[in-house]
Amino acid sequence: MEAEAAKYIGAGIACIALAGAGLGIGNIFGNYLAGALRNPAAAQGQFPNLLLGFALAEATGLFGLVVAMMLLFVV
Template sequence: MEGELAHIGAGIAGLGTGIAALGVGNVAANFLSGALRNPSAAGEQTATLFIGIAFAEALGIFSFLVALLLMFAV
């Protein structure tokens, strides 16, 4: 019983990964729209883009980690 609950919890935690995907998409979309408005400044900001994506992605990875912990370690 406890194991099944953990699996359900893992599924719920896995949703967080999808929500983080929204965040990453948001970062990339806003970067793209800004870059199309001012292409000359876009090149210098690629590093910032990746840092932003990394921060958004990290939280999704956290929820993925929670899911893994529930699946395998609890």
């Protein structure tokens, strides 16, 4: 019984990574938009960096989701 509760608590804690990923992605796109509005000529040059930052932030959230699912269904 206690092990079942521990699984759910661990999965919930692992899902905090999803909130962090959401905040990170919002921060990345918000700062890109602010910079693009200040200097539209440089916006296209920074677009690959935007996509790289988005991919890394999203990967962090996906890893947290995978850990949560493994805690729930594998362990």
